[in-house]
Amino acid sequence: MVKICCIGAGYVGGPTMAVIALKCPSIEVAVVDISVSRITAWNSDHLPIYEPGLEDVVMQRRGKNLFFSTDVEKHVSEADIIFVSVNTPTKTQGLGAGKAADLTYWESAARMIADVSKSNKIVVEKSTVPVKTAEAIEKILTHNSKGIDFQILSNPEFLAEGTAIQDLFNPDRVLIGGRETPEGQKAIQALKDVYAHWVPEDQILTTNLWSAELSKLAANAFLAQRISSVNAMSALCEATGADVAQVAHAVGKDTRIGPKFLNASVGFGGSCFQKDILNLVYICECNGLPEVANYWKQVIKVNDYQKNRFVNRVVSSMFNTVSGKKIAVLGFAFKKDTGDTRETPAIDVCKGLLGDKAHLSIYDPQVTEDQIQRDLSMKKFDWDHPIHLQPVSPTSVKQVSVVWDAYEATKDAHGICILTEWDEFKSLDYQKIFDNMQKPAFVFDGRNIVNMDKLREIGFIVYSIGKPLDSWLKDMPAVA
Numbered sequence: 001m002v003k004i005c006c007i008g009a010g011y012v013g014g015p016t017m018a019v020i021a022l023k024c025p026s027i028e029v030a031v032v033d034i035s036v037s038r039i040t041a042w043n044s045d046h047l048p049i050y051e052p053g054l055e056d057v058v059m060q061r062r063g064k065n066l067f068f069s070t071d072v073e074k075h076v077s078e079a080d081i082i083f084v085s086v087n088t089p090t091k092t093q094g095l096g097a098g099k100a101a102d103l104t105y106w107e108s109a110a111r112m113i114a115d116v117s118k119s120n121k122i123v124v125e126k127s128t129v130p131v132k133t134a135e136a137i138e139k140i141l142t143h144n145s146k147g148i149d150f151q152i153l154s155n156p157e158f159l160a161e162g163t164a165i166q167d168l169f170n171p172d173r174v175l176i177g178g179r180e181t182p183e184g185q186k187a188i189q190a191l192k193d194v195y196a197h198w199v200p201e202d203q204i205l206t207t208n209l210w211s212a213e214l215s216k217l218a219a220n221a222f223l224a225q226r227i228s229s230v231n232a233m234s235a236l237c238e239a240t241g242a243d244v245a246q247v248a249h250a251v252g253k254d255t256r257i258g259p260k261f262l263n264a265s266v267g268f269g270g271s272c273f274q275k276d277i278l279n280l281v282y283i284c285e286c287n288g289l290p291e292v293a294n295y296w297k298q299v300i301k302v303n304d305y306q307k308n309r310f311v312n313r314v315v316s317s318m319f320n321t322v323s324g325k326k327i328a329v330l331g332f333a334f335k336k337d338t339g340d341t342r343e344t345p346a347i348d349v350c351k352g353l354l355g356d357k358a359h360l361s362i363y364d365p366q367v368t369e370d371q372i373q374r375d376l377s378m379k380k381f382d383w384d385h386p387i388h389l390q391p392v393s394p395t396s397v398k399q400v401s402v403v404w405d406a407y408e409a410t411k412d413a414h415g416i417c418i419l420t421e422w423d424e425f426k427s428l429d430y431q432k433i434f435d436n437m438q439k440p441a442f443v444f445d446g447r448n449i450v451n452m453d454k455l456r457e458i459g460f461i462v463y464s465i466g467k468p469l470d471s472w473l474k475d476m477p478a479v480a
């Protein structure tokens with residue numbers, strides 16, 4: 001029986017391995033982690049991450065051919081194929097701080113693999129890593145190899161949160177990069193055989209190692225670039241009276257451009273877009289390509305601009321101050337159908353409003369008060385380290401209350417900011433909400449999900465990203 005071990009039981013390791021276990025009953029899959037609380041949760045009825053369809057897959061295979069364990073060394077030493085899906089945060093100190101990937105966790109995983117292995121292994125990069133990481137990993141493994149053959153493969157993951165299970169069941173492509181030697185090709189074939197249990201052969205792409213590593217960074221950069229492009233247009237739409245949804249629709253009808261990923265928003269979030277683009281920028285700079293680096297840097301700059309612009313809109317619309325005013329924040333996760341808040345635009349928007357002394361009442365159907373308080377008090381980039389290395393009880397931000405209901409959040413509020421596109425926010429009783437708010441009552445829709453006309457009929461002053469401005473807002477231009 002082929003044995004797979006995955007180091008890192010996070011948003012990638014957990015779901016990908018659960019799906020491999022489901023699709024390949026003949027393979028034994030162990031997911032290991034240094035975080036005891038994460039592994040305990042994977043073995044309980046309350047999985048550590050919320051992802052539609054995940055629980056069903058885990059429950060079908062857990063205890064049969066899917067195991068979650070903290071006994072990292074045992075499972076690594078027994079495995080034929082080892083996936084490494086650990087954190088690759090942005091460096092906060094030293095050379096490349098604020099841009100380069102911090103490979104501390106990767107390196108320690110590689111050293112441990114070298115230490116405990118007694119048989120040949122295929123080591124698979126599942127984490128997103130800088131190009132040429134495989135070379136460094138190879139050096140760590142072979143310097144300690146005691147004659148063991150290690151083959152390194154790059155198999156980046158393209159799943160998106162909220163749709164992870166669907167993405168894993170029907171991937172657009174599976175990408176496997178390896179050495180162009182006979183041993184490298186054999187390793188590629190072994191991994192291909194795993195995916196071939198459910199992925200059509202022509203969707204499994206094989207490349208050299210560096211192409212696979214770079215393709216992952218490139219894919220995320222292209223995706224984020226589309227959002228920054230449409231968000232840049234949203235500012236111009238507001239200035240001219242064009243409607244960003246109509247512009248995006250017209251542009252996306254061109255089959256060369258396509259309709260997906262053109263939703264204007266308060267900004268993209270998530271654990272990877274910013275991190276991976278910063279990493280790409282750093283690699284370009286290290287390779288003497290400053291023009292290329294600056295090109296991609298601009299994608300991040302426009303994203304920051306979009307978040308600032310939103311905050312400025314809120315403040316300027318409300319008589320240039322939100323000091324002491326109650327602002328309801330609907331949605332804190334970085335997108336709907338996930339409880340993940342990593343790099344969510346809500347953090348920057350809330351911090352911006354708090355900077356102007358607002359009182360925030362936050363509601364998100366999947367995010368806990370503890371998480372929100374952590375996010376608002378944590379330093380930039382600290383979130384991307386294993387949970388047990390993060391501050392245990394951060395000081396809570398006093399002007400923030402977290403409630404479990406949108407009606408509670410909006411009661412007596414002066415304004416509402418919609419920051420995540422949860423479906424339930426579309427069907428709220430906005431008349432009831434209006435009746436219980438201070439007047440004039442504002443709605444700032446950072447996700448373009450509300451029916452502006454209906455809300456204006458009720459009496460709200462409505463701002464929606466990239467949409468023709470309310471006459472109230474026209475006279476109060478937001479300066480970014």
Ligand SMILES: NC(=O)C1=CN([C@@H]2O[C@H](COP(=O)(O)OP(=O)(O)OC[C@H]3O[C@@H](n4cnc5c(N)ncnc54)[C@H](O)[C@@H]3O)[C@@H](O)[C@H]2O)C=CC1
Nearest residue numbers: 008009010011012033034035086087088105127128157386
């Ligand atoms: N979250 C996502 O949607 C995607 C993430 N990625 C990439 O996958 C990698 C992992 O991301 P996530 O799963 O989101 O991170 P995560 O933070 O949810 O999970 C990483 C896990 O690795 C564990 N870990 C760290 N060092 C370890 C070690 N030496 N031994 C054992 N366990 C260790 C941590 O405790 C943590 O539970 C990152 O490189 C990320 O860029 C790629 C595609 C999608």
Ligand SMILES: O=C(O)[C@H]1O[C@H](OP(=O)(O)OP(=O)(O)OC[C@H]2O[C@@H](n3ccc(=O)[nH]c3=O)[C@H](O)[C@@H]2O)[C@H](O)[C@@H](O)[C@@H]1O
Nearest residue numbers: 157158159160161227261262263265268269270272334335
């Ligand atoms: O490497 C990763 O981590 C993953 O990053 C993204 O997935 P994810 O961040 O989970 O979610 P997305 O659906 O890409 O959304 C990212 C952010 O962009 C925003 N977004 C997305 C689409 C859009 O049109 N407009 C927009 O503002 C979302 O609200 C969210 O904040 C990619 O889509 C995945 O392919 C990739 O594997």
